[in-house]
Amino acid sequence: MLRMEIALFLVLALVAYVYFSAGKKYTQLHRTFSVLLIAILVHLIFDAATVYTVNRLDTVPLLLNNALHRIFIGTMVLVVYLFYRYIAILVQEETGKRRRPDLAAKVFLVIAELGVLLLPIHYAVTPKGNYSDGIHASVCYISMAFYLFLCVWLLLRNWKQLDPKKKFAIGAALGIEVGVSLLQAMNPTWLISGMGLTLMTLSFYLTLENPDILRAELTEQKMSMLYLKSQVNPHFLYNTLDTIRIQAQLNGDKAVSDLLMRLVDFFRLSVKVDRQMVALDDELELLEAYMELMCYRYPELECEYDIDPDLGGVQVPNFILQPIVENSLLHGLKNKGYRGRVRISAQKTEENRMEISVCDTGSGFAEGKKDAIDQMLLNYARQAPKLEGNSIGILTVQKRIKLLCGREYGLWYTENPTGGVTAHLLLPRKEEWVE
Template sequence: MASRFIKRIKEYTGELKFKLYSAFGIMLVLIALSTATAVLLAVKQVIIVQVGQSRIDVLKQISERSNIIKNNLITVINLYKYNTDLVRYLSQTEAGNVQKNVFELDEKRKNFDVVFKDIGFEYDIVIQGENGFVYSSYKEGSYDFESLKTQLWYKKSYDEQGDMSFVSYKNGFIREKEKATYVFGGFSKIKDASGNVLGTILISVDENVLESLYAGFETQGNVYIFDKKGNVVSSRDKSILGKNMIGAENFRKLYGNGSSHIIKKLGKYYFLSNCYDSQTGWTIVEEIPCEIMFSVLINMTGYLAVSMVVFLFTAAFISYRQAKSISEPIASLCQSMKRVSSGEFICVQEENACNEVLALGKSFNSMSGKIKELLEDIRNNEKEKRKSEMDFLRAQINPHFLYNTLFSIQCMAELNKNEQAVKMIKAFIALLRKTLSTDRDLIPLREELENTKSYLELERIRYSNIMDYEIEVSTELESCQVPALILQPIVENAIFHGLEAKDSGGLIVLEVLKDGEDLLINISDDGKGMNIRRLKEVRARINLDEDEARKSIGLVNVSGRIKINFGKEYGLTIDSEENIGTCVSVRLPIIKGTEYEDTYSG
């Protein structure tokens, strides 16, 4: 009973579906880890929303305090600009008692200061009259009124049609101060009852007063305030005071109003919160480094990362074992298929594979055996067919060669050139002894060149030594295997169609070269040559298919034999120029020894 149970378990665990179920389980683990990551991201988003809202509330409180400063500025400006004594001082057209006027203004300022110091508001005042009267809360003679008038912001504020404007600038008009400070001020024109401009009043507060708005709030980042034009009027980072950051409108387009975002600046990430105050036109911004804001979350992420690594290693180990047990048999089967496709027929034997793969292996073995038998039959048939074709083509060459040679001897006899005819017959007998005794498809190049040389000697005798020839070949190439009787028809063609048409005889050069992995044999003559039309016709003939080549002799026959043996990338190419000569190139693969039998006969 126990053995049957164990057998059943083995069969079940050996099935592919069990392995798929195991892999699915691993996927569930990965999904669980992904869910944990998603939860962590969700918690991060909650932190962003909650912290963002709390920081915006803080910025709104700062905004409310900034309104108090602005209202105080407005109050102080109105106290002075509507003061009848000040209007009187600025209305005087003749030089009066300036010292008395300044003294009276000092007394009024002291009274006003008592009230505003009680609410913690300290300010400085600068008055300039059109009649030349000037006054400032600074030490007498220490303020540069003329330089103030040259400032661009001063001119723009003076030209504005509104009753009052607010500016931030670098207060560098106090001669005794070594370093200018940034201030925020209210600017207004002083007019008489008729609306005529009598002068200007500038009430300013130090930037530190603005900084005090947010100094009391706990923050681990930087808080800064910029006006409508993008100029920073206050910041904990004093290096950016007065710099132009971004206009309020553009800032709201990018980051909205009363919202929070994570931004990247100078290679670091910051949590940016902002609040726009429509009363002052200021935008209050807080930037907290994300590494500080998410420090707790980063620690949690670290713990989670460690847990995930443990889970991943465990899952990877299980996945590896399962994938290995599934993939190895299939990979082995694929390798067997590749070996079969390359001609190596083997049987697949997989003992540890799942049941489905074992069944597939058995089917593959059966198929492989049948393919092997079919290929053997096809190979034998092709071998017989190729042998028959080669024998047929060679059978065409020999009669053609015999006819032309005997015809040449006949011509000698008819011309009573008996001595030359005897020499030709002796050379012809020697040539026949070599060619007819060769029954191989391939012979060494050395033998083929000797046969061709014998034939050239025959023709030189026939043409009374007015025809000459040269054979150039390196010793290392003489052992290469080439088809028998492929050069003699080409040489014969060069003589009869090239040199014979030329009354003065000529020269035939046979050159053997190595061209990469190929053997290149060039047979050239300085005979009559061919015109373009005739050259095209000859080229078309040597490119006939195998069936047409069987019906032809000469060059076409040689080209057909080469292509049957080695493929269409080999064969003959012809170049010719009329009255210059012709060159026939034979391209063959380089074959050493019995290499042909292994590569081409099988």
């Protein structure tokens, strides 16, 4: 059995090396998985130590044996709690629902860890091998049952809303752990609890946390962004150049020079795709060039900015604002003859976050359109890549924010009481970013 624990540790150590060397993860889900990997590696070390010492009760001091067992069971309780937390965060990101069992899970963790520290330990000595039993050992079984129940409850309660791949990953992991736990309960001398926890970790790693899968998703999103940038509305380019031509006939060269300068600025900035993240100031510079050209074409179109000066250096996904503003113009203000106002705001919110909003005074959503957009943005992961259509811009923006910043961030729309719509982008406030 000792050899199995050592083998499990080496396998997970390799997984941890690959995972952490792939780059730092910023989302709550990835941070939880990172802590889980470290916790289970520590647990396997003490699992191996207790497998050795429990079968040498006559030579290993009882005090040492007890200390090792308390750490072994204490880390096991922590690991199964982290499994619950990982699944709960995953479900919340998929459904948008609050994690209601969190308080009960944390309270139980504290009670269980106190039990691990204070309850007496008893050892059963049998011809097939020794193991710890009694009330102290029951803590791990009760903890396992409690957290597995919470996970199964979350899975069944949100079954219809979860992505099939995520349902499979959670279901497979829980099935493995339930099976191993039952075998361990029926055969206490087998000492295979570490195998169940390791297989659960591997199932999540292989299906949801594999760095190669994450890199593939990033590549897909970068290709979508490249396509979007290559397809900058050709009508916009044609009409702008036509406006410049007409203006050249009507007045001197200064206005033409200014228009050409802004057009050059726009395309110079829009083709910068070498970085996934850019400073907010750079993103706004691109947007200002675009809006100056649009406002020149449509004199009754106004654009206002309300940007917190402290946010200029914050890193945001590249090329996310222009598609949102263009969407406001084409689907809101176009119906009103481009008469109206677009207001771009960027303000700090709580918990090191910020919100960028794009508010227009356009015609608002057509009947049923908002519900369709809400569903598309909510189920962004299930949407097949699109190469045409009005929703390519906002869908690409949503996917890139979720992938680069974390699933707790993203894009959503609200209707203004006085008419028009507002696009909201929730983003983290970071001035440095590891890609």
